[in-house]
Amino acid sequence: MSAKQKPKQDEPREIELKLELASGMAEDLLAHPALAKARPLPKQSGQLHAVYFDTDDYALHREGISLRIRRKKGKAVQTIKAEGPHKGIAMDRGEWETPVDGELDLSAATGTPLEKLVADKALRARIQPAFRVETDRKAFEAKFDGAVIEMAFDRAKATGGDKATAFSEVELELRQGDAGALFAFARRLSEAAPLRLSTLAKSERGYRLLDGGPLSPFRSEKIKLSKDATCAEAFQVIARSCLAQMVQNESLVRLTQEPAALHQMRVGLRRLRAAISLFRAQLLTDSESAEIRDNLRWAGQALGAARDLDVFIERLRSLEDAAPDPSQMEEIERRRTEAYRDLIETLESRRFMDVILQTAAWIEDGAWRAAGENGRKSARRHSARDFAKAELSRRFKRIRKLAKHLRDVDDEERHELRIRIKKLRYGTEFFASLFKSGKAQKRRKAFSSLLEELQENLGDLNDLAVGGSFALYLPAVPPKRLERQRAKLLDRSEAALAAFAKADPFWL
Known part of the structure; x- marks a missing residue:
């Protein structure tokens, strides 16, 4: 099965929202009343040491797959992740975890998108450590809008070759309930500290260090709608894609101030406004939708x-x-x-x-x-x-x-x-x-x-x-x-x- 093929219904899924936290705002965030009611998760907290693996030409990354071994408190877990069929703001990925003794266990790739790649013996032999990520994590479990959400506040550092980058982020992972609750909970947390939507997985930060070249602007991806999609489903797929293009390029604008990045950010915003216009009379007649239109016009x-x-x-x-x-x-x-x-x-x-x-x-x-x-x-x-x-x-x-x-x-x-x-x-x-x-x-x-x-x-x-x-x-x-x-x-x-x-x- 292709790594980017539509996942089977019984595949383990990880639905996760990432947010960047402004430097120096950690204590304000952790003092939010919503976290006062959250249950600390000591077993998920602490120092995490992760090594990511790939070939010298990044064959796994090209197929939307990440492979890592993460060590915590003397125990090691191998994780395979694969991108879902639709890229959006929330990361929807297949995830397969296997306890290991500290070494790769590629037999665990059976039944995952990695299986086809490692069946190639030559490619399998070239898989090696690519970069590492060290993380200091504080984890909580929160109940919000009928959902169960695991929140992790991470102070992390990615190191690849002779380069390193430090960052702070919040991960919200859906354990139970509707994905919309992730965004509603993120807005609630943003009352205490500015939180910025991010589409960067930790693995992507490592690959950016290895690449070393200029970052390319993110162009719009082809919209893929199922033939029996409803209007509501179609609008969500389209709007997610447009907003993702805008958010991905926004991070490049702040980092590089390159005209091409700003152009593609603006294209993403215009596509989103066009999508809202197309569906407006059919779906978006409520006052909240009107407020969103005004906000996007200001942006x-x-x-x-x-x-x-x-x-x-x-x-x-x-x-x-x-x-x-x-x-x-x-x-x-x-x-x-x-x-x-x-x-x-x-x-x-x-x-x-x-x-x-x-x-x-x-x-x-x-x-x-x-x-x-x-x-x-x-x-x-x-x-x-x-x-x-x-x-x-x-x-x-x-x-x-x-x-x-x-x-x-x-x-x-x-x-x-x-x-x-x-x-x-x-x-x-x-x-x-x-x-x-x-x-x-x-x-x-x-x-x-x-x-x-x-x-x-x-x-x-x-x-x-x-x-x-x-x-x-x-x-x-x-x-x-x-x-x-x-x-x-x-x-x-x-x-x-x-x-x-x-x-x-x-x-x-």
Whole structure:
């Protein structure tokens, strides 16, 4: 079985939420009233010494598998973990534990995703210690919202090669009950100390030390929906993926301040807002969902200034002969530095952290999922495939209608058309797995290509219309040349819209 294949129903599962704790806030967290009622777990607490194993080319890691031996109080336990089918904020992994005498026991891989890999004798022979993680742990068991949750507060240090990194984190592992309780409990704990959602397992921190190269931004992963998924199930899978992309890149933005990381973080946020828009009338009509929309709009505005400067600097560097003089570039770079300073301050604020926690909790167990009147309950259970057909058709029809008057409307209305096109493009991506036939896939690729072309052309038109606060740094463009550029873009947009209007919907 492939390591990333869908797990069997009887596989042991680990559902775990990780949170980063700001330095110096441990005592505030441990003094939270919710932990005063929690039962200490002395057997799970103490010093943990873990060695992680892999091949020299990280074959296990590439397959989503971690293999470790953890020693505590003279006893050693071997653990195999494997990623679940859907990556999200909560880590949902297969987990298999075996007491050992301190050495690897690869016979315990039988029946696990590791079995297929270690069947290769050459690969098996190359498995060796890769890095180690030393942890000082305090563990508790808490009952919250009908769930039993094991909480571990860890002060840890990962060491790989000649590099090391120290970190503090909170692990919330579901022992009994619904996964939504993990997020609700995390929000409760964040009242005492700022907690940041994290998608980094301890093993991943070790691999990052070994890699040593620049960290790549996290791009959106393909959404995989089951053919019989309900609307509620589909929205959760989609929203989890979008939020995970945002959170993964947020950590890179704080670490590297790289434009590509901020771009992908913003893409994750826009995808999430588009998903909410798509499902809004069907599922998300409650007041909590409205609050989430407002919060995410604020978060998007917080990312805007720095990203706009990144795009503008990239544009200036592409001008070559017409680029601004060095003093102007120095002023723009200074403004970018200030924008990133403000951005990092926002990302590290309690408000931003709570917006992310609140959004995650809402996705998992928000008011929109609660049992209510028959109409709401029926909407949640409605076929996602049928919903996708109706929603994509409605949006397609609306865009075709607006497109007929492209030259007659003002710049603001054209910008609104671009936003509608972007949402339809994301919807095309979200629901692609529900329409798998060869004909549907061919149509979808052509459909997506047209949407991308339209989005780009209308975006360029919007740039010409808005100008922006950076116009003084651009070389002066004669009005007639601007008008020619505008006319050319309108021609391109009209041609693309004409082709789009005749496109065959892949969902029908």
